Amino acid sequence: MTRPTLSQQIRDGLLERIFSGEMTSGERLVETRIAAEFGTSQAPVREALRDLEGLGLVENRPRRGRTVVPFVEQTIREAYLVRAALEETATRLAMLSDSVPFARMEEDVTDMYRSATSGDMRAMGLASTRFHRQIIEASNNSLLRRAWEALQIEARTAIALMVIGPDLEQVADEHRELLDSLRAGDVDAACRHTRDHQWTYADLPHDAYGRPRNVS
Template sequence: MTPDEPAAPPAPAVTPLVTRLTLARQIRESLVVRIVSGEIQPGERLVETRIAAMYGTSQAPVREALRELEAMRMVETRPRRGTFVRHFVQQTLRESYVVRAALEETATRLAMLAGTMPLPALRAEVKAMRAAARAGDAAAAARASVAFHRHIVDAAHNELLKLSWEALQIEARTSVTMVAAEVKLKDIARDHAELLRSIEDGELETACKHARDHQWHYADLPHDAHGRARRQVS
């Protein structure tokens, strides 16, 4: 730089925003677990100041977390009254998996037809899920599961599909499912390994069916994606 050249502007400070968003996500995940487990009951009011005090933070990340929960339809904001836990959390969870099944079936089809399926990345995520299962690390298993499916959605190269998929708040709903359905970590690894094998085999319709059924399983409906009645376990 010569004496006549202006100094480069300083890089923007991003740490506070990143920290706030990370904290908001942590609060959101914690609230999701508490709602699904029944610790926070349907109809209960969520008070920003109390939650902020509980987590030792300001109200900004709490407000962000509550906005995300509202987008997931787990809570509702009533004018001049506050934010309350919705009564039909399980219903919205089922609905989200039906929609996700359709999106991921389409993403699988597009990626396989285009030859863009990132097999090494998928194998790495299955390996990570197996390691998480051995370590009993539910958070790591959830991260690897979400990453596995995001690789497929990204490989479809369809921005509208990707935006629709992201709008389902996949990370949070995965946490909800793991609590609500008491999913075993070894089963998560096994199910994804089976899905990966169907993709590796290259049979388009089989892989697409597996991608759809993989999500529909968690919809917890009395019938499967093909209209067959599910056997009820007493």
């Protein structure tokens, strides 16, 4: 399993502080102070803060420097809706070209179950990101891949897991079902499953077809 870079470790550490409330809205993020806390130089701290800016959790204002901004769950919803469109298209392209990497995706699902057993949320996020990246890569569409990577999927997955706090074994089960739908070979059904998978995490009051959720 690929070890996270130092900047990723710092980014995730700051993410946890933001979501736990340890870091509050408007709090200044001083590179030298953070570097000292993590025992590193300012370069990886600067990279981590840029990532957080891209995620909309930190802003950099003239004469004030970088500060924490209020967390808005809408940003998670928007990212999952865009992901749904990109991954549905990637799924169709990969299946039509018969390039779905089933063996590697199977390994990712195995890693997810291992992560669920150990309760390792970070490892679950990394395995999930790898799983979905397999389909994106298999689409052989460089523009689609760049658009997907621009969403900072790994970091946003980590955020979603922190905020939602799902049952990790259920997350692994969902990816097993998604892989099974790809193996079944029905392109339209697999595309629907891929789209629905992302829309579920968008946590909207309706699904991709306009049907209300949780109606009693």
